[in-house]
Amino acid sequence: MVDEDGRGYGIGELAEAAGVSVKTVRFYSDSGLLPESGRSPGGHRRYGASALERLRTVRRLRALGLPLPAVAEVLRGDAEAAAALAVHRAEVERQLTDLRWRQAALEAVAEQPGALDLVGDALRTPPATDALAAFWRRVLPLRLPPRLVAAIIDAAVPDLPGSPTPAQALAYARLHAVATDRAAAAAIRTADGGSCDDAHLLYEGLGEAYELARLGAPDALDCFVGAHARAGRAADSPAFRRALVTRLTRPNPHMAAYWTHSGALRADPAPDMGTTHAVLTAELVRSVHAAATVSGTRPAPR
Numbered sequence: 001m002v003d004e005d006g007r008g009y010g011i012g013e014l015a016e017a018a019g020v021s022v023k024t025v026r027f028y029s030d031s032g033l034l035p036e037s038g039r040s041p042g043g044h045r046r047y048g049a050s051a052l053e054r055l056r057t058v059r060r061l062r063a064l065g066l067p068l069p070a071v072a073e074v075l076r077g078d079a080e081a082a083a084a085l086a087v088h089r090a091e092v093e094r095q096l097t098d099l100r101w102r103q104a105a106l107e108a109v110a111e112q113p114g115a116l117d118l119v120g121d122a123l124r125t126p127p128a129t130d131a132l133a134a135f136w137r138r139v140l141p142l143r144l145p146p147r148l149v150a151a152i153i154d155a156a157v158p159d160l161p162g163s164p165t166p167a168q169a170l171a172y173a174r175l176h177a178v179a180t181d182r183a184a185a186a187a188i189r190t191a192d193g194g195s196c197d198d199a200h201l202l203y204e205g206l207g208e209a210y211e212l213a214r215l216g217a218p219d220a221l222d223c224f225v226g227a228h229a230r231a232g233r234a235a236d237s238p239a240f241r242r243a244l245v246t247r248l249t250r251p252n253p254h255m256a257a258y259w260t261h262s263g264a265l266r267a268d269p270a271p272d273m274g275t276t277h278a279v280l281t282a283e284l285v286r287s288v289h290a291a292a293t294v295s296g297t298r299p300a301p302r
Contacts, residue, residue, distance in 0.1 A: 008037050008046050008047045008048045008049055008051060009046065009047045009048075009049075009051055009052065010040070010044055010045070010046060010047075011025050011026065011029075011044065011045045011047070014047050014051055014052060014055065017052050018052060018055045018056060018059065020055070020059065025055065026045075028055065028058055029045065029047075031068055031072075032072060033054075033058050033068070033071060033072060033075060034047065034051060034054060034055055034058065037051075054075065057074075057075070058071055058075070061074065061081065061084075061085075064085065064088070065088060065092065066084060066085065066088050067088070070084045070087070070088065071084075093162075097126075097162050097163075098126045098127075100162065100163050100164065101123065101126065101127050101164055101169060102123070104164040104165060104166050104168065104169035105119050105123050105166075105169045105173075107166040107169075108166035108167070108169045108170045108173075111166055112170065115170055115173065118170075118173045118174065118177060119169065119170065119173045121173070121176075121177070122172060122173035122176035122177065123169075123172075123173065127160050127164075127172055128160075129157050129158075129159075129160060131176055131179045131180055132156075132157045132158075132175065132176075132179045132262075133153050133157055134179070135178070135179035135180070135185055135258075136149075136152060136153045136156055136157065137149065137153070138182065138185040138186065138189065139185050139188045139189050140152060140189070140203075141189065141199035141202075141203075142199075143199070143200075144199060144200055144203060145200060148200060148203055148204060148207075151207065152203060152207075152273075155207075155272075155273050156262075156272075156273050156274075157262075158262050158263075158265045158266045158272070159265075159266070159267070160172065160265060161265065161267060164265075167264065168264060168265055171261045171264035171265050172261070172265060174257070174261045175258065175261035175262055175265065178254060178257050178258050178261065179258070181254070184254040185254075187254070188252065188254055188255055198230065198231045198232075198233065199231060201227065201230045201231045202227050202228060202230070202231035203227075204227070205223065205224075205226060205227020205228075205230060205231070206224065206227050206277075208223055208227070209221075209223040209224035209226075209227055209280060210273060210276045210277070210280075213271075213276050213279060213280055214270065214271060214276060220280060221280060221283050221284060221287065222236070224280045224284065225240075225241060225244065225284065228244055238288075238291060241284065241287070241288050241291075242288055242292075244284065245284060245285050245288050248281045248284070249281065249285065255274075258274070259272070259274030259275065259278075262274065263275065
């Protein structure tokens with residue numbers, strides 16, 4: 001144990017006192033976590049009186065899985081143990097989330113063996129929203145203000161669940177396939193007038209209309225139509241609304257697929273941007289048909 005003259009522990013004594021092997025003490029010593037206080041006349045390692053508590057601290061931190069570099073920072077005083085453990089806890093949670101996604105993906109493929117290629121391609125790397133954000137940057141019109149692009153992406157990209165179901169793992173794989181289809185994204189941008197100089201007026205107005213719709217405001221539809229009218233430098237009129245119905249009800253399978261699969265991932269029951277857009281479009285169609293019925297004219301073709 002500790003010698004009477006204060007020379008400290010021998011390596012075997014320290015190992016016995018701490019309940020570990022000599023090999024473990026040697027490993028921590030060679031790693032710089034357990035400095036030697038010197039050597040005996042016979043060349044054996046000696047450790048100071050504080051070595052036992054230091055070794056116990058190392059063992060406790062390592063028992064919780066803290067990496068050696070982080071343990072070293074705590075021992076040097078470069079980091080508080082609580083802070084280091086909080087960082088490690090976040091990393092463990094990330095790893096557990098990855099494992100839960102892998103488990104959900106395996107269950108999805110077990111239920112639908114034909115989905116192996118789709119799920120396997122999407123989950124080659126841990127699930128993330130980077131590809132979804134990149135999709136929107138390719139889809140959105142050019143020269144939109146960065147703040148507007150960021151707001152749209154924030155609203156359009158779903159948060160990924162930490163404990164997905166097999167159905168959500170499959171929805172993510174399908175959404176990932178849509179988002180990484182560059183040809184489809186280019187087609188969507190072209191169809192939506194991606195080079196329109198006044199596109200910012202459209203998207204700013206749509207954002208306001210969607211918010212009004214979520215609040216149940218009666219003027220949400222007028223705001224919705226007005227955004228399209230301002231971007232097209234046109235007046236809101238019955239003729240404009242009929243033409244807008246024709247344009248908005250033109251099928252866009254790629255965007256429809258995005259919102260379907262995105263909706264399956266969302267935990268928030270509130271309508272997303274795609275759902276709100278569909279609700280306002282349907283309301284516009286009803287209003288145009290109602291106006292046509294009153295005036296006796298034929299409704300706009302669907």
